Amino acid sequence: MADTETDNEGDTNPHPLDASTNPLEPQIPSFTNPIQFTQDDSDSEDEDNTPPHQGHGLPAIAMTKIQKVRTLEHNDTDPSGWKQALAYQLIPYALEWLLDSNIPRPHKSHASFGRWKYWSRLVASWMYNQIDVTLQNKLRNLSKMPKYADQLYDELMSMTQGSDRMQTAFIEMRKFDKMKRSDYNSASEYIEEYQRQYHVLARFKAAPHPSHGLSQVLQNIELEVMKVQFIREEVASLEPKKLTLDKVEEYWRALQAAADMEGVANATYNNNAGRGRGNGRGGRGGNRGGRGQNNNGHNDDNTQSNKDTNAVEDDTATAKKKKKKGLRKQPADGKDIHEYANDA
Structure with a gap:
């Protein structure tokens, strides 16, 4: 992973020093300040969730001493026990996520960047003292010395696995x-x-x-x-x-x-x-309803037309009846007028 402070993955190291000297020891700002845990806007109630970045929930910068774990040997092909020991020593200080390079580092502009930089280098320095001399020499022979916790951790896993x-x-x-x-x-x-x-x-x-x-x-x-x-x-x-x-x-x-x-x-x-x-x-x-109403309107028109036709027919029949009623005496139905006149 690229170094967030510079474009390098670690410190350029053309002349390796003696392995007995820890090249990663950070400057400790105070020997009296107690560990104080701080929160940022991304803090959540569930502390077991993977944080959004390595700077999440780190304690304030202060002096602390992390207990030693068993030494990682250069011929150890299964460092899982050593990895677990590291995690258990870091968990009480909320520093265990600094080892995980899968989690992004905070951006330089983030409020936690200064805390992350300090604690990551301190954990890297502590890890350097938990490995054997052979691994220390291998690290010093690298062209770029890993100086942050996740870098050093990954390099050690690569050397052993x-x-x-x-x-x-x-x-x-x-x-x-x-x-x-x-x-x-x-x-x-x-x-x-x-x-x-x-x-x-x-x-x-x-x-x-x-x-x-x-x-x-x-x-x-x-x-x-x-x-x-x-x-x-x-x-x-x-x-x-x-x-x-x-x-x-x-x-x-x-x-x-x-x-x-x-x-x-x-x-x-x-x-x-x-x-x-x-x-x-x-x-x-509603428009369809309107069209439905229009259809009903057409039906009403047809009904009204039928009514008007029937009314005309009724009026014609009535007129015929009135015409018949206009004659005082008239032959019975089916009787000729001349026969009626002779009878009269």
């Missing part, structure tokens, strides 16, 4: 390659998990170039986050190799914030649109 570490790296690479937006509930969740998995590969020094990581995220969320277009325009004139991980992480955070905001806005819009569509359908229903 050997081939198992490569197999684990292959598994993590496949997991990274298979990541899809559709596997997550939101764009924000996808970006967060993508960053986390990217840092896992960085731990194995197998992460793709930052520009490739940014390109993948932009492509997978371009249909739902408008800020994608603005970032593409901003980086269009840059050379891919000059796009640093710090800058890409800045873009990832901006995209995640935009995804959160647009997700809330879209939910509100969809709720309002749903109510609007309901009214529209009701209106159309």
Whole structure:
């Protein structure tokens, strides 16, 4: 993983010193200040949850002495017991997450960055004293000495686990390659998990170039986050190799914030649109009702027309009857008028 303070993974070390000297000992600001635990905005009630970053919930900077654990030997192929011993010594001080490079480091602008930097270097210095001389010499022969806890921890695991570490790296690479937006509930969740998995590969020094990581995220969320277009325009004139991980992480955070905001806005819009569509359908229903009323109107016209026709027929029959009633004496039905006259 890249160093957050500089672009290096550790201190340049062209001339290794004697292994008896601890090169990682941080400057202790005070020998009298007690350990004080502080909180930041991301603190939650569940302390067992993986924190959003390594700076989460760290104690205030102060002098402390962490108890020793058994020495890790260079020929130890199963360091799981040593790893567990480390964790149990760090848990009382809320420092155990500093060993996990899968968890992002706090950004330089974050309020916890100073605390994280101090405690991470102190834990690294303590770990250096929990390994044998052979491992210490191997560390000193590296071109860049790991100076933070997660870096040193990963390097020691690499030195002792050997081939198992490569197999684990292959598994993590496949997991990274298979990541899809559709596997997550939101764009924000996808970006967060993508960053986390990217840092896992960085731990194995197998992460793709930052520009490739940014390109993948932009492509997978371009249909739902408008800020994608603005970032593409901003980086269009840059050379891919000059796009640093710090800058890409800045873009990832901006995209995640935009995804959160647009997700809330879209939910509100969809709720309002749903109510609007309901009214529209009701209106159309009313129109259909209106058409129904128009149909009823046509039926009424037909009925009225039939009534008028019947009325005309009735009036004609009545007129005929009146005409017959107009004669005082008239022949019976079926009798000729002349016969009637002779009879009369």
